[in-house]
Amino acid sequence: xxxxxxxxxSRIARGAAPASAIVTSLVxxxxxxxxxxxxxxxxxxxRLSQIPGFDGAAWSIQTFDDGGALVGGGDVDVDxxxxxxxxxxxxxxxxxxxxxxxxxxxxxDSAFQAALVPDVEVYDxxxxxDGKVVAAGRKxxxxxxxxxxxLLVFRLASDGSLDTAFATDGLFELSSADFGPIHQxxxxxxxxxxxxVIAGLREVVVGDALVSELIVLRLRADGRLDTSFGTxxxxxxxxxxxxxxxxxxxxxxxxxxxxxxTETGCNVIGLTSQGALDAAFGTAGIAPVESAPGESVYCQSxxxxxxxxxxxxxxxxxxxxxxxxxxxxARDPAFAADEALASSMNDATSIASAAxxxxxxxxxxxxxxxxxxxxxxxxxxxxxxxxxxxxxDLSSESGAAAxxxxxxxxxxxxxxxxxxxxxxxxxFVVRLLGDAGGESPGILSLVDTYVSPAEADGQAIVHVRRxxxxxxxxxxxxxxxxxxASPGSDYTAISGTLHWADGDATERExxxxxxxxxxxxxxxxxxxxALADARGGAGIGTRNAIVEIQADGAPAxxxxxxxxxxxxxxxxxxxxxxSRNFYSDGEVSxxxxxxxxxxxxxxxxxxxxxxxxxxxxxxGGKLVEIALPDDSNREDRETFRVELSGPTGxxxxxxxxxxxxxxxxxxxxxxxxxxxxxxxxxGFLSLLLxxxxxxLRSGRRSLARRA
Numbered sequence: 001x002x003x004x005x006x007x008x009x010s011r012i013a014r015g016a017a018p019a020s021a022i023v024t025s026l027v028x029x030x031x032x033x034x035x036x037x038x039x040x041x042x043x044x045x046x047r048l049s050q051i052p053g054f055d056g057a058a059w060s061i062q063t064f065d066d067g068g069a070l071v072g073g074g075d076v077d078v079d080x081x082x083x084x085x086x087x088x089x090x091x092x093x094x095x096x097x098x099x100x101x102x103x104x105x106x107x108x109d110s111a112f113q114a115a116l117v118p119d120v121e122v123y124d125x126x127x128x129x130d131g132k133v134v135a136a137g138r139k140x141x142x143x144x145x146x147x148x149x150x151l152l153v154f155r156l157a158s159d160g161s162l163d164t165a166f167a168t169d170g171l172f173e174l175s176s177a178d179f180g181p182i183h184q185x186x187x188x189x190x191x192x193x194x195x196x197v198i199a200g201l202r203e204v205v206v207g208d209a210l211v212s213e214l215i216v217l218r219l220r221a222d223g224r225l226d227t228s229f230g231t232x233x234x235x236x237x238x239x240x241x242x243x244x245x246x247x248x249x250x251x252x253x254x255x256x257x258x259x260x261x262t263e264t265g266c267n268v269i270g271l272t273s274q275g276a277l278d279a280a281f282g283t284a285g286i287a288p289v290e291s292a293p294g295e296s297v298y299c300q301s302x303x304x305x306x307x308x309x310x311x312x313x314x315x316x317x318x319x320x321x322x323x324x325x326x327x328x329x330a331r332d333p334a335f336a337a338d339e340a341l342a343s344s345m346n347d348a349t350s351i352a353s354a355a356x357x358x359x360x361x362x363x364x365x366x367x368x369x370x371x372x373x374x375x376x377x378x379x380x381x382x383x384x385x386x387x388x389x390x391x392x393d394l395s396s397e398s399g400a401a402a403x404x405x406x407x408x409x410x411x412x413x414x415x416x417x418x419x420x421x422x423x424x425x426x427x428f429v430v431r432l433l434g435d436a437g438g439e440s441p442g443i444l445s446l447v448d449t450y451v452s453p454a455e456a457d458g459q460a461i462v463h464v465r466r467x468x469x470x471x472x473x474x475x476x477x478x479x480x481x482x483x484x485a486s487p488g489s490d491y492t493a494i495s496g497t498l499h500w501a502d503g504d505a506t507e508r509e510x511x512x513x514x515x516x517x518x519x520x521x522x523x524x525x526x527x528x529x530a531l532a533d534a535r536g537g538a539g540i541g542t543r544n545a546i547v548e549i550q551a552d553g554a555p556a557x558x559x560x561x562x563x564x565x566x567x568x569x570x571x572x573x574x575x576x577x578x579s580r581n582f583y584s585d586g587e588v589s590x591x592x593x594x595x596x597x598x599x600x601x602x603x604x605x606x607x608x609x610x611x612x613x614x615x616x617x618x619x620g621g622k623l624v625e626i627a628l629p630d631d632s633n634r635e636d637r638e639t640f641r642v643e644l645s646g647p648t649g650x651x652x653x654x655x656x657x658x659x660x661x662x663x664x665x666x667x668x669x670x671x672x673x674x675x676x677x678x679x680x681x682x683g684f685l686s687l688l689l690x691x692x693x694x695x696l697r698s699g700r701r702s703l704a705r706r707a
Contacts, residue, residue, distance in 0.1 A: 034433045036373060036385030037440035038468035038539075039414060042431040043106025045443060045539030046468060049395040050426040052108065054098035057403075057420020058427035062127040063410045067104030070112075070133060071418050072125035073405075073427050074098065076140055095140040097122035099133060099156065102429060114160040117171065120152050126188040126196075131158035136198050138184035139173060150176055151185040151200055151215075155223065167223030174217070179234075180204050183215065189250040194221030197229075199248035199258050201240060214240050214260050216248065216271060230275030237269055238262060238286070249304040251327075255281075257310050259299040265289065266299035268310060268325060280328070287329030297321060301351045313351035313361055320345025322361055322378070337378030344372050344380070344389050350407040350417070362404030362417045367391050367447075369402035371417055371432060385432070386505065391467040392430055393541030394421060399449035400542070402428060412436055440469025442505065444476040444498070444534050445541025454550040455516040460491070462510045462529050462545050464498055466538070470505040474536035478510055481528035485549055490515055490525055514549060521552040521654050524582070553652045555585035557614075560654030561644060562621050570666045571630030574605070576642055579621040580614045581654065588649035589613040592624055592642055599638035599663050603629065607640075628663055638663045 038046025051058070056075025063069050074097035097120050101112035114133075122137040132155055139152040151174040155166040162170040174183055183202035190196060196219040203210050214237030218229035225233030237260070240246065244261040251257060255278055256271040266289040270281025277285030289297055295317040303311045308327030315321055320341035324332040341348060341361070349363040357376040364370070369392040373384035380388030394400040404419040413434025420427055433440060447463040466474065479495035480487065487493035492513040500508075510529060526548040534540045551558060557580045568574035578592060593609040594601065601607025606627040614622070626642070643658040 034438050034440055034469065034471065035383055035413075035435045036371070036390045036415070037433050037438070037470075038390070038442065039431040039433050039438065040440050040469070040537060041105060041438075043429070044395060045537070046430055046432070046440065047392070047394055047443075047539065048102065048106050048429040049400075049421070050424065050428065051098065051100050054100070054427060055096060055425050056098070056121075056427065057405060057422075058418035058429065059123050059405050059420075060125045061406045061408055061416060061418040061429065062125060062133075063408045063416055065411055067410060067412070067414075068109065069102045069408075069416050069418075069429065070099065070125065070127060071102065071427065071429055072097070072099040072122050072133075072135055073418075073420070074121035074123070074137055075425065076121050093140050095119050095121040095138070097135065097137065098427075099125060099135065099160065101160075106429070106431070112160045114156060115162040115170075117152070117154050117162070120154070123184070123186045124188045126190050128190060128194065129192075132156060132163060133158075133160075134188055134190070134196055136185035136188050136200070148176060149182045149184060150174055151183045151198070151202075151217075153185060153196070153198060153219065153223070165222070167219070172219060172223050186246045187248045189248045189256060191250065191254070195219065195226060196221075196223075197248060197250070197256060199246045201246060202236075212240050214238060214246060214258065214269065216256070216258060216275065218275065228274065235271060235275045238267070244298065245300045247300070247302045249302050249310065251304045251308050252306055253308060257281075257302065257304060259289075259302040259310075259312060261298045261300075261314075266297040266312070266314060268299070268302070268312070268329065270329060282329030287325055289323060289325070290331075300347075300349045303351050303353050305353050311351050311353060311359060313348035313363070315347050318346075320348035320361070320363060322348055322351060322359070322374070324378075335378045337374055340372070340374060340378065340380045340388070344370070347403070349419075350404055352407045352409055354409045354413065360407050360409060360415055362407040362419070364403045365389065365391060368393070368400070369404050369419060371404060371407065371415060371430075373415075383435075386467070390432055391465075392417075392428075393443040393445035393465075393467050394428055395540060396421070396423070396542050398542065398544050398546075399423065399446075400428075410434070439471035441472045441474050441537040442466045442469030443539045443541045444474065444500075444531065446529070446531060446543070446545045447507070448545055449542055450546050450548065452548045452550055453514055454554060455514055455522075455552070458514055458516070460512045460514055460547045460549075462512075462547070464508045464510060464531070466500050466505045466507075467541070469538075470500070470503055472502050472536050474500050474534065474538040476531050476534045476538065476540065478529060478531050480512060481530050481544075483525070483527040483546075485525035485527040485547075487527070488515075489517055490549060491527060491547075512547065521558055521652055522549075523558075523654075524551045525549045551582040553582055553654070555583045556588050556650035556652075557581060557583040557585075557619065558654040559588070559590045559644060559647050559651050560656045561642070561659055562656070564642065564659045565661055567662045567664050568628055569664050570604075570628055572628055572666075574626040574628060574642075574661045574663075576624045576626065576659070576661075577621040578612050578624060578644065580619045580651065582619075584614075584617050584619045586649045587613065587616050588647065588651040590644050590648070590651070590653070591646045592644055594626055595641045595643060597639040597641055597660065599640040601640070603631070604638055604663055605629070605640050626661075630666065637665065 058073040099114035101109040141148045153172040155163040164170045185198040185200040187199045216235040218226040254273040258269040268287045270278035299314040301313045310325040313322045322337040324335040347364040352360045359374040372389045373381040400421045401423040402421040407417045415432040453460045529545045562579035563577040
């Protein structure tokens with residue numbers, strides 16, 4: 001139930017956190033329908049943040065009428081053995097794949113036990129009408145120097161077991177002998193008669209160069225090549241960068257449309273049902289996809305609509321891109337999604353069409369992984385999520401690097417999306433409510449996982465957002481967590497509760513006071529902020545943030561003695577390293593002055609001051625070598641001091657600015673007394689140990705570590 005404005009303000013005020021936590025806005029926009037909000041009945045507040053037991057991203061998702069879903073994906077890992085560390089080309093590669101069936105509530109369906117085909121990374125899965133699952137990807141064997149990378153397709157029975165009646169013992173592998181050693185399948189389209197169409201890439205050698213080409217092949221229902229398609233079952237198309245995505249869709253009329261990104265941009269290839277270029281599509285079967293003049297376009301997903309038109313999503317000029325091609329291959333002038341995508345998506349990686357003509361797009365939004373809905377015209381659908389968008393805040397300790405890779409619309413209009421979180425090398429699945437409604441309290445998450453205030457700022461500010469829903473009153477507790485920085489002397493430790501009223505989704509701020517202690521120059525120091533104990537049905541997204549207090553000396557830097565000899569020998573040199581740390585704006589310099597203690601300047605060491613300079617943008621250490629004259633007098637050990645002074649260009653001196661160096665005499669010691677017996681091996685060992693002890697005493701050590 002929506003609350004009057006005055007009551008909303010009153011409730012926010014009553015639930016406000018202490019003075020250190022400040023509400024950025026008291027007046028929230030009116031709450032809209034729950035369509036597009038996270039479905040709280042699915043997994044953890046609408047999110048399955050990891051699929052247990054599997055590594056890698058989810059690349060594909062298929063829906064079931066009962067609300068469940070089938071998710072599949074894979075990964076390629078590098079085995080960092082000792083040879084890999086020293087000779088990168090010796091790194092072994094290991095591919096893996098997974099498929100998992102989820103129940104309507106997001107739990108793992110234990111009755112589905114997917115067979116795992118070794119050494120295979122899966123890029124796409126498709127569920128046949130009989131419940132069997134087709135998977136396509138690549139088989140990877142070898143190391144970086146000698147790698148076999150072949151297109152492989154396999155099929156699972158409805159219970160997840162390998163369908164051994166398919167192809168050869170359940171596996172179809174494109175022959176390396178006949179088709180080269182490097183190729184892969186990336187996308188699947190299913191025909192109603194059971195045939196399977198795979199789009200992918202291959203690399204071939206032309207002269208002295210490797211050339212990548214589009215390939216499309218069709219298998220019969222039994223997994224054998226359909227030789228009536230293309231040439232011997234395979235269509236070979238134009239050149240394409242090997243790393244780019246290839247996607248295929250089947251039209252209602254039985255033709256195929258393949259999106260590929262070339263060196264010059266995105267093309268859609270039209271193929272007939274027999275695997276030949278479709279002359280009725282584009283120009284001789286190829287339709288270029290353009291954005292503004294001079295802008296690069298990358299196509300990463302496509303979907304066929306019932307009228308033969310094609311929806312495309314990708315990236316143009318560094319932001320999300322979507323367009324529609326008519327059945328002829330011409331761009332639909334009535335579809336205008338540029339503004340909506342540019343303001344919402346950094347990268348559009350998946351696209352799907354709903355039964356009512358509205359369009360779902362998933363990918364990497366301006367605030368992380370997100371899903372958005374467009375009207376049929378390409379305009380943002382403001383009734384979906386938060387003004388047409390839903391941000392996906394996964395459950396994580398220190399922030400997720402998540403991207404949506406595939407998206408589907410279920411029978412009830414709800415949306416299910418899958419992708420990968422590179423920060424944890426794991427897959428995720430989320431479900432969003434459809435127009436049938438429901439209430440979602442949403443997710444409470446730290447927005448800033450790292451902030452770096454200066455002491456002079458006096459405060460650190462970390463933002464907390466409510467995403468994926470705004471129904472009901474929700475709270476979450478927060479507190480500072482001690483780190484290298486010390487509570488009391490470096491910052492003020494706090495704890496409290498953040499509150500959101502029903503319908504409110506404005507951001508909150510956690511404010512921590514930073515102390516300027518006026519003491520000696522300090523290096524970077526950090527502490528943490530943690531969220532816990534969400535209430536009101538809300539989930540938690542990112543739990544922890546790092547606050548790193550900047551080192552003193554901005555913007556020119558701190559200059560300090562970084563390393564110096566403790567002991568140097570007469571007739572040699574004393575080595576001193578001086579470093580400019582943390583910042584690098586402008587040219588700076590410092591003076592290093594040697595001063596005698598027991599040693600005499602000129603006689604025992606070179607006492608001339610040395611000026612050390614760093615250019616604008618330059619940091620790091622510089623070596624100063626101080627000459628130690630030799631003489632014939634037998635002397636005891638003597639000492640002198642080196643000291644930094646007079647920094648210029650706005651730089652400051654750090655904590656280590658002086659050091660005492662001992663000059664050891666290099667005069668030969670008197671000969672040992674004559675051997676009176678009882679020496680032998682024991683006497684030699686004693687001399688050896690004495691020499692080793694002297695070597696240790698003359699060793700260098702780091703001033704930074706000692707400080």
